[in-house]
Amino acid sequence: MNHFEYGPEGLACEGVPLARIAAEVGTPVYVYSRATLERHFTVFRDALVGAGIVDPLVAYAVKANSNVAVLKVLGELGAGADTVSEGEVRRALAAGIPGERIVFSGVGKKRGEIAFALRAGVAEINVESEPELNLIAEVAAELGVKAKVAFRVNPDVAAGGHAKIATGKSENKFGVSFAEAARLYANASNHAHLEPIGVACHIGSQITDLTPMRAAFAKMRGLVEQLLGEGLHVERLDLGGGLGVPYFDMPEPPSPAEFAVMVAEAIQDLPVKLAFEPGRVIAANAGVLVSEVIHVHERPEGKRFLVIDAAMNDLIRPAMYDAFHDIRPVIPRTGETTYDVVGPICETGDTFTRERLLPPLAAGELVAFMSAGAYGAAMASEYNTRPLVPEVLVDGDRFAVIRARPSYEEMLARDVTPEWV
Ligand code: LLP
Secondary structure, three states: OOOEEEEOOEEEEOOEEHHHHHHHHOOOEEEEEHHHHHHHHHHHHHHHHHOOOOOOEEEEEHHHOOOHHHHHHHHHOOOEEEEOOHHHHHHHHHOOOOHHHEEEOOOOOOHHHHHHHHHOOOOEEEEOOHHHHHHHHHHHHHHOOOEEEEEEEOOOOOOOOOHHHEOOOOOOOOOEOHHHHHHHHHHHHOOOOEEEEEEEOOOEOOEOOHHHHHHHHHHHHHHHHHHHHOOOOOOEEEOOOOEOOOOOOOOOOOOHHHHHHHHHHHHOOOOOEEEEOOOHHHHHHHEEEEEEEEEEEEOOOOOEEEEEOOOOOOOOHHHHHOOOOOEEEOOOOOOOEEEEEEOOOOOOOOEEEEEEEEOOOOOOOEEEEOOOOOOOHHHOOOHHHOOOOOEEEEEOOEEEEEEOOOOHHHHHHOOOOOOOO
16 A cells, blocks of 8 residues: 555645645656555564564665665664665664664675674674675774674575566575585684674565565575574574565565565574565655656657656666556546657667557646656666756655755766866
8 A cells, every 4th residue: 555646636645746746846756655655664564573573673675765764764663774885874874773773785895885884783794705704704803893794595596577686596696505605604603703693585576476485485494494403503584675566567466464474484483583675565655756748749650759857867667677667647637548658868768668558648747657666766877967866755744855856066066177188
């Protein structure tokens, strides 16, 4: 459930019509619903607790939507943060999420990033390879601390909606094998500056079938039992993120409740705490991208282009993953016409959808891309020197700009022309 509904002034986010935000902030603009973010987080956590999982660490995947105001909303509910860069760790800390609820993942953490995370006292650094373990040990020794590490295991399970977001097969760059994990865990346990606390996995994103997750989690359970059997200390099993969301034209993905029951069954009464790294399921349907129609361009042979002021730099998912986003007119219209919806960027890839049936629209009208709260603004760029798209947070009948659109002066001021040109 989300809080984007049609009201007397057209499509609204909670109590605020999107048209009002567009008029005040301009377009394109991302709009997020605080109530939806809170609801999604609470439903996810309560589902786990309801399935008998005691005190889970729900570390929201910051990469999905990293705005500090969004992180603050979730952090206040008790969310932790799954991070993949120093920048994301800094965002989580800036939002008031304490280090002990921050997980630091990623295959290529640099020395400085590891040092920063250790100083911040993160809950665990998820180790993705042996050279990385050695680097973490080195940095921890330099700082005179003991690094809490968890080993990210690649369970060699195929999952995920698109090849570019599947991560759990052994040919993917993520994590160590089960055999390596057991060996590295035992070695690390004897290291003065390492404290292995658990194991982790994440097999992909936009997963709409629980079968691969169940298979991966059963393998992870086996690994924890093996490590415990060897007398090693294991306190946490991190099961990653990946639960899919409905993008309108697809079968309903499993609910958080179904997911939680599957987890409880797969893990049974393993004597460790569980951690989760959900991103999309929290943020996707809590946000929309609002854009204005610039022109309707009709070719004589019948092709009809809806040229809008949002582009692939603002929402890259359709261009990158052929992702489907529902597109709704902000002011309801009747009738149906076929459009290719395109942005102003000078690439054919800047096409949001082809041959989509939409109500007839005219220049100046607004459309909303639904389910754009995750991997939308977070993946935006300034390609074609288009100002980075702003973000707005709605709370009931009020709204606030939580990232302003930069001015052209600010954008150009970042470039420096050397004297010698
Ligand atoms: N944990 C790790 C280690 C991850 O790599 C990811 C996502 C997550 C958690 C969160 O997964 P989620 O619950 O959001 O599925 N840009 C793509 C999605 C990339 C996901 C990358 N990793 C998209 O727009 O579909």
